[in-house]
Amino acid sequence: MQGGWVGTHPERGHRLRGTLPPTGDGPVRKTHVLIVGSGIAGLACARALTQRGVDDLALLDLEDQAGGNSRGHTLGGLPCPLGAHYLPLPGAQAREVNELLHDLGLARQHLGRTEWDERHLCHSPQERLFIDGQWHEGLLPPAETPSALAQYRRFSQLVDDAQRNMGFAMPSRRAPWTAYHDALDGQTFATMLDNDGLDAPRLRWYLDYCCRDDFGADAATVSAWAGLHYFASRHGFHAPGDETAEREPVLTWPEGNGWLAARIAAPLRDCIHLGRTVLRVSEGRHGVDVVAWNEATQAPERWVARAVVMATPLFISARLLASPPEALRGLTQPHAPWLTANLQLREPLLQRPGAPPAWDNVRYGSMALGYVDARHQALDPTPRAPLLTAYVALPEAQRGALLSQPWQHWARVVMDDLAGTHPDLPAKVERIDLCRFGHAMSIPVPGLRGSPALAALNDTRGRVVFAHSDLAGYSVFEEAYTAGRLASQRLSL
Incomplete structure (x- = not known):
């Protein structure tokens, strides 16, 4: 390889x-x-x-x-990301970002509304989660019991209340900062969840995943302000069965x-x-x-x-x-190390039961962040070898190993994790290019x-x-x- x-x-x-x-x-x-x-x-x-x-x-x-x-x-002549791979549609407070996207032709105003160039919106299917031996649409795990579903709904209500009454925005400088926000910032997200009795294992795994995805650390490390901000400043949190829930539209490109x-x-x-x-x-x-x-x-x-x-x-x-x-x-500001791996495959992967291949693909229980398909947005129908981009947010303690261990070691770490979902993947990898960021993301402790x-x-x-x-x-x-x-x-x- x-x-x-x-x-x-x-x-x-x-x-x-x-x-x-x-x-x-x-x-x-x-x-x-x-x-x-x-x-x-x-x-x-x-x-x-x-x-x-x-x-x-x-x-x-x-x-x-x-x-x-x-x-x-670029790998095998195809574009792929080294880091960030999407941008949520900006809210009203992100004035500078909105201006940029209009200037780049990604959006335009029509009859008082913003219209987005659909070529740059993530194509369907957007996300899927491998759990219970099959793929499920979306990344939120199905609730395993009625009491767990009740916790999903309670957390959804908590986020709704924060959006309506407490003020969260992105960029965060455009949101108020009150004694309530200060109290959230003074404790970990996990502590807040524990105090609210939100301990359903699948819900907690998902919230950990979201924190690692945006902040490079889990709910036991980041502040409660950061954990709520992740949802309340964007698309909210929608419990299973919420008929008003829509997938969050995001802009993305083959090269992220x-x-x-x-x-x-x-x-x-x-x-x-x-x-x-x-x-x-x-x-x-x-x-x-x-x-x-x-x-x-x-x-x-x-x-x-x-x-x-x-x-x-x-x-x-x-x-x-x-x-x-x-x-x-x-x-004092800690930073999370980060590893990105682009994998060029010789042939398509065997499909597992459930939802079809999506842009973002995650395995329940994994400490990695899954992979995106760099060809998902490509409009060129020419058959080409698959190109996957896998993401791993590492604990701070592994920063030294990220620097000292050879690329072959980290290639094996990535492929072993992906093999948990695709056992045929290691034998199909033709080339793997890895990018390491020793201090990739500020952790909002x-x-x-x-x-x-x-x-x-x-x-x-x-x-x-x-x-x-x-x-x-x-x-x-x-x-x-x-x-x-x-x-x-x-x-x-």
């Missing part, structure tokens, strides 16, 4: 943990605004600045492709959110400088001095800018800044979302400002894009 690591270069980021390369005598380049990081937040900030007429700017990124956790990949990242980055291509590992950011009296390591030339570069946007994870910003603000120095440190960093103004989904306490496209747009307004230019 062929395969290997793709997409990320951990050794570049780890320069900051050891002895830094020599930084003197590098060429000096000047720019009006320099953005450190070309993930979604950095790209959004650059897009906003160019729309305001700021054309003298530069983005530096240590990787060889812009887009951060939303980058795409790499489709979005590529189109945001395209007009900015001349100012994006890839393979630059930033080593130091120093704010002076008249500007900001940035030292970077050019990975292609293996030589230092010095950049001088009037203003800098730190579009990097906050713990990275704390290491890069010569004088980080007090809020940044005192912030109790006390993080409502911390004074995050509030202060969200409001930082001046020549150095911050723009990253970390500012929301968790990692999704809507938070990152909004953070980038708003950061552009806080800069002193």
